[in-house]
Amino acid sequence: MNKKYIQLAAVCLAVLPHLTQAQVALKSIGVGASYWQPSLDYWNNNSILTAYNGGKGAKLSGAVMPTASIEMALAKGLSAGVRAGYWKQSAESALSIAGIDRTEKLTLSIIPVSLDLKYSFAKSSTETVKTTDKAGQVTETVKTKLPSLIPYIGVGLSRYFIKNDYSRQVVANPGSVTESQAGNNYGIQVFAGVEKKLVKMLYVALDARYHLGSYNQGVGTETTSTPQKVSLNGLEVGLSLRVKFAD
Numbered sequence: 376m377n378k379k380y381i382q383l384a385a386v387c388l389a390v391l392p393h394l395t396q397a398q399v400a401l402k403s404i405g406v407g408a409s410y411w412q413p414s415l416d417y418w419n420n421n422s423i424l425t426a427y428n429g430g431k432g433a434k435l436s437g438a439v440m441p442t443a444s445i446e447m448a449l450a451k452g453l454s455a456g457v458r459a460g461y462w463k464q465s466a467e468s469a470l471s472i473a474g475i476d477r478t479e480k481l482t483l484s485i486i487p488v489s490l491d492l493k494y495s496f497a498k499s500s501t502e503t504v505k506t507t508d509k510a511g512q513v514t515e516t517v518k519t520k521l522p523s524l525i526p527y528i529g530v531g532l533s534r535y536f537i538k539n540d541y542s543r544q545v546v547a548n549p550g551s552v553t554e555s556q557a558g559n560n561y562g563i564q565v566f567a568g569v570e571k572k573l574v575k576m577l578y579v580a581l582d583a584r585y586h587l588g589s590y591n592q593g594v595g596t597e598t599t600s601t602p603q604k605v606s607l608n609g610l611e612v613g614l615s616l617r618v619k620f621a622d
Contacts, residue, residue, distance in 0.1 A: 402448040402456075402621045409582065409613020411462055412437025413485070414606040417592060421603070424481065427468030435464045435483055442613065448621045452495050458531070459488045476546040485607070486536040487586070489564050493529035497622060498522060524569055531564040535607055537590050562588020562607060576618055584611040 418424055419434045427433035446456035467480035506514050538557040545551045568582035588607040593600045 400448045400621050402446040402454050403617045403619040405444045405615045405617035407442045407613050407615025409440050409611050410437055411440050411611035413609040417603045417605045424466050433466040435466055438462055438464050454493050456491045461486055475548050478544045480542050482540045484538045487533055489531035489533040491529050491531040493527055495525050495527040497525045524571055526569045528567045533562045533564050535560055535562055535588055560590040578617045578619055580615045580617055582613055
């Protein structure tokens, strides 16, 4: 087993004793959008894309990714949740090889699903509110008040579902093809962010994550295939709206 996954398991085991007395409850649900730019080093540096655009090459750059999440409160400041997104990018070009004209297009889709463990630094304060009834009797009510900004940090065990679609359209000659490949692999996300309350139960969050992962891409001819490692490492930054049911 990869060393980084062993380290993540050790972190989870360290907090497990604190969860035995936890009262699990739905904390929040959220939707958002973020910009993620995975490295994709093989595709951008060594693949067929280097021949695109008249030999100038093409790259799969970053893209805006819609996200959705659900979070469960475990203990004070500690929560667990599931978060998923959908990332997609394409590169295409007209090519002429040995006098044969063709158009190629590669579309790469990634669905990152992460099981997150998060700690929020929400130091609440108390406020005493006095009310007087018609009889002149004073009643004191103690209310809990959360800070306007709530920072948090966390780590997630991720699974990346990968699909690429390749098409080649040959002009006035045989050889047009359409192919699809799919697979998945594990990785890690580390993240930090801050939440701000907008109105009752509705919060906005700014979140920054760094993805650590990769997958193997089979590359070859009709008779042989060689695995090429493709890095998914890269920064993701985004905004989300969250409806919070518990602190």
